[in-house]
Amino acid sequence: MNENDDKLGEEAEEIRRETAEGAPEVAEHDRVAELEAALEEANSKALYAAAEIQNVRRRLETEKQQAANYATTQFARDMLAIKDHLERALDAVSKELRDDKVASSFLAGMESTARELEAVFTRHGITRIAALGEQLDPHRHQAMMEIPDGDAEPGTIVQEMQPGYMLKDRLLRPALVGVARKPD
Known part of the structure; x- marks a missing residue:
């Protein structure tokens, strides 16, 4: 609650005490009802504001989590092009080249690179x-x-x-x- 709510509550309590001491007046009774209604409205607004703050926090937390999960999207798309080129190069190698000792060593390195790229994709949730x-x-x-x-x-x-x-x-x-x- 804020200072206005405290003031309204104190005024209402003071009027109740005066009324209880034996001087009930209609105007004071109306004033008490008016202050109680204002206090109720202030409480309602405070609860609404607290709920709104909680909703904003939840939304921001969700957005933060999604930003962290998908921050690498553009980089991943760019890496897919590299993976495609590497796979096409490996698919294009003929049987004769695979039998050649020098070429087979080179191909083994390319295949190892392709496996490592696939492992990195898997680690980062790219399937x-x-x-x-x-x-x-x-x-x-x-x-x-x-x-x-x-x-x-x-x-x-x-x-x-x-x-x-x-x-x-x-x-x-x-x-x-x-x-x-x-x-x-």
Whole structure:
């Protein structure tokens, strides 16, 4: 409570004492009722303000937690491009190069780098979105084309052009996919 609430409470108590001493007057009774109503209103406003402060604190704490959890979003997106290039480079290596002693040492280093990058992603909550064989989910997949397929149910993902990723529970990048449709 603040000073005004204390004053109002003291005035109300003083009027009650005077009234109890044997000099009840109608005006004083009205004044007591008026002061009690003002005190009740002040108490109500104080409770409302305290509740509002608590709500603001909760909101700020939630926003602070989300900012900490997702502060690395742009950096993670940039790292995905590096991961994509590294995977494409490893996929492009021919069987003959893998048999070469010098090239195989170089490839072992690249594969080790790819594994370490995957481990870092996992540590920071970056996970790959499952795509092949799944039903198209527009919140996680981006259909790039329809592919006629008699074996797969329409709407099923039959080709993945680029993997998608999640950062904890948020979409970092949708998977670019080809979706089955009934053949003509």
